[in-house]
Amino acid sequence: MLLKKKVIIESLNGVQSINGILSFQGVTLNVFCYVTDGVLIDTGGKSLLKQFEPFLLEQDYEQVWITHHHEDHTGGAAFVLENRNVPVFIHQMSLKDSKGKPDYPLYRQLFWGRRKAFHAIPFSDIMNSRNANWDIIETPGHSKDHLAFLNRQTGQLFTGDLYVNPKTKVIMQSESIPTIIESLKKVLTYDFGDVFCQHAGLVKNGRNMLSQKKEYLEEIQYQVLRLHQEGLTNKEIQQQLFPRKYPITTFSSGDWDSLHIIESVLMSE
Template identity: 40%
Template sequence: MKIETIDCNLIAAYTKSGIFPYKLGIYLYIADGLLIDTGSAAILKKTKFLLKKENINCLALTHVHEDHTGAAAWIKENLKIPVYLNNNSITEASMGTKLPLYRKLVWGDREGFAADPMPAFIETEKYKFDVIDAPGHHKDHVAFHEKSMGWLFTGDLYVSRRQVVAFKDENINDAINSIKKILNLDFDTIFCGHSGVHKNGREKLKSKLDYFVKLQGEVRELEKEGLGYKEINRRLFPKKNLWSIISRGEWSSLNMVKTV
């Protein structure tokens, strides 16, 4: 696990989850005792040392997906700290996952855990993080904004400028609205759950918004021509994505087309 000091009170921890060739990167952040996301169950052996070593006072989860909550049950049981999650996801979190094979290989099933209702803001000794509703990647997704530092912890809202696959429950229209709202906030650095720290975060989020809006327009124009979703998907994404094949469509460009 690679650990980087971003600020005297903020560290970023990075590793990869899964087995070759199904490995994807994960970042988790600790800011003045606040842990933001936990990574997957598959990396828990790597993260336990860090979690025991650091003085963690509470955990805040951007959303309930297993690659962000995999260690939540262990943390709740062993560190005895609050585990904050969007209120609407608390019931889902209490149940363990039964994942498709490809997600088990990459992330691993997570145990159920007792989450605490997400407050409007989380205050540490040095920072105040406002909780911002940011649906899109997940309907109950949130981001954490530290205005005085210009920090925005985005979970899976950003990931990359250009997205080519989406989960079946992802909603690109919601993501467009969330990014538009977030761009009204005062920040310059974003902290992504998978692609790490981006100093020019505002510009990158704006690029992703432009990409989504362009995709939205292209889909609507092809709909006017009478094309169905599958044909539109073939036109706009002619190359088959490996993850679409492995996931049998659970993670695909077709899911993006359907929601715009």
């Protein structure tokens, strides 16, 4: 599969970032990695490793923190361990999976590559970097092991895939909208300023945008439950709330679909 690849390296409010962009047949995906105060946050996808190698080798860090186990965030972890004498931290529940052969759908392997196994160690509730203490915040919903990182000194919040965009239209079958809502509520109780998303980059007016996403998802949840109570089927609800079809749904053979939003809301009832 011939992927178009592009990387953008820049400094965002004092945080070094690399953004890798992949395109194929109308589907474009991207992922950010960040370096701040001696910490590398996520390692990108294996398919972007050649483009990410200079960044991963030359940036100044002595720790690697993984927001969650998905292959677009862990694809460079083995490379870092092979080339830098640094520890890699991940959620406790993902330690075993990290050491083994990854198990994820073919379309994701084609897009992000087949990541190598890597050895990681678990986070503590509070982590330290060179000049700061950090809160390690459990934020499941996108994945069970999802984490957000808050630098207490700078107020900078790294949200992994919790934000991505303010109006979610499709999700993976494994995701849970009610759980994401609770995770958004949780992070909004913290005192933070800048918000760094692993797919949207530096989010302007980050607190407001996270709040907007929470309110949007709460409204979607309400509408799904209302229409369900009126007797509409899941497909009929989908047609009312999400009439547009997205290329990622076809490309992923339905793994990404607006129908999963409805199913996840009703499953929690």
